[in-house]
Amino acid sequence: MKAYRILLYYLYTPIEDCLAYREEHHRFCLENNLLGRVIVAPEGLNGTVSGLAEDCQRYMDWLHADPRFAAIQFKIEEHEQHAFHKLHVRVKEEIVNSDLPVDPLKQTGVHLEPNEFRQLMNDPDVVLVDMRSNYEHNVGKFKGAITFDMENLRELPDHVTEIEHLKGSGKKIITYCTGGIKCEKASAYLLHQGFENVYQLHGGIIRYGLEEGGENFDGECYVFDGRVTAPVNHVNPEIISTCHVCGTTTSRMVNCANPECNEHLPICEQCGWDMDGACSDTCRTHPRKRPYNGQGYYPKKFEDYTPVMGFKSAQGSFRKE
Incomplete structure (x- = not known):
């Protein structure tokens, strides 16, 4: 323990x-x-x-x-x-930033508990739709899932046409994300756009991994903490991402050491050291490149932050972030 x-x-x-x-x-x-x-x-x-x-x-x-x-x-x-x-x-x-014209307290897709999701996910009438950003699903996603090349949920309206063919098809659409929060609005938005039979994985990938072993989730799950990625599949794991530098198979995810790039990319351990944490020679020689410690995770630094006071405005009151 x-x-x-x-x-x-x-x-x-x-x-x-x-x-x-x-x-x-x-x-x-x-x-x-x-x-x-x-x-x-x-x-x-x-x-x-x-x-x-x-x-x-x-x-x-x-x-x-x-x-x-x-x-x-x-x-x-x-x-x-x-x-x-x-x-x-x-x-x-x-x-969760979305700007979508929906209210999850009024309407969402049908919530599927992890055990229900596991029973349905291989049904030929089910279509899995990943609601996460491209750098997240590049390192891990469910087998056969539809993914969108988007940076954040605000871009979802630009990609809905990619699944337009599912309208009236009788297919069950199951959305999923890391912890479930994006799907509350994403599934509501699909319903708002006329899609039917919309479901969502309640608790997301993380809960599914904890309760059901993560079967059929390929790669690792991108997480927003110092781990960067976390394994969720303890049944039939498979690595799907390849090193951005050398092309070898790796699930290791880093942020480029150049803060002006800061791309989230899979980079194997050897290339991480060889490139000093950078994704390219240009970034490796950039004057603002951060020191690489082998982890590839760089918490943001804020000049006006202290743990006790948080962020303070000039007037001394907490400002809206």
């Missing part, structure tokens, strides 16, 4: 005074030695944090004790240490 836990969660639920709750939430995380990223928005809460097992349990109990967040479903993974370097609790307009 490893000493630390990584928690991933979200919940669409109205939050009235986001700034006040942001301060309360931030204070609790500080007092309980938690690191990670939490987004507070009028539409709900979205977070991923790490800490010692007992601190994470205290955090989950605290959130569940609040009637607004009693329904939060946590994805819990073990880890040897903190998966984050900082604590960020921010107020934003949405808990």
Whole structure:
């Protein structure tokens, strides 16, 4: 049993005074030695944090004790240490950037629990649709899934035509993403665009891996913490990505050491050292290239950030991030 836990969660639920709750939430995380990223928005809460097992349990109990967040479903993974370097609790307009004209509290696709998803995923009348960014599905995705070449969920409307042929086909469309949050809006948007028989994997890839072993997920799952990728398939794993530099098979994902590039790319360990963490010779010799430590993960640095105060404006109040 490893000493630390990584928690991933979200919940669409109205939050009235986001700034006040942001301060309360931030204070609790500080007092309980938690690191990670939490987004507070009028539409709900979205977070991923790490800490010692007992601190994470205290955090989950605290959130569940609040009637607004009693329904939060946590994805819990073990880890040897903190998966984050900082604590960020921010107020934003949405808990996942989308700009889609939908409200998950009013309509979404049918939620499939991991065991239901596993039973359906190989049905010939089922089409799996990946709602993640290209750098995420390039390193791992479900067998046979449709993927879109998009940088973020805001681009989904530009790609809906790629599955237009599924309208009226009688096929079951199952959307999936890392933890389930993108699918709440993505599945709602598909329904809004006239698609029928729309479903979503409840809890996403991570929960499916934890509860059902991750069968038929090829590669690794891109995660937004210091691990960069995490294995989810313990049944029939297969690596699908290849090193950007030499072309050998690898599931190792890095950010280019040149901050002006910062591309998320699969780069094998040997090429990581040979290229000093960069994706090309141009980036390797760039004057702003960051020192490479063999990991390929570079947490952002903020001049106005401190763990206790977070981000402060000149007036001394927490500003909306």
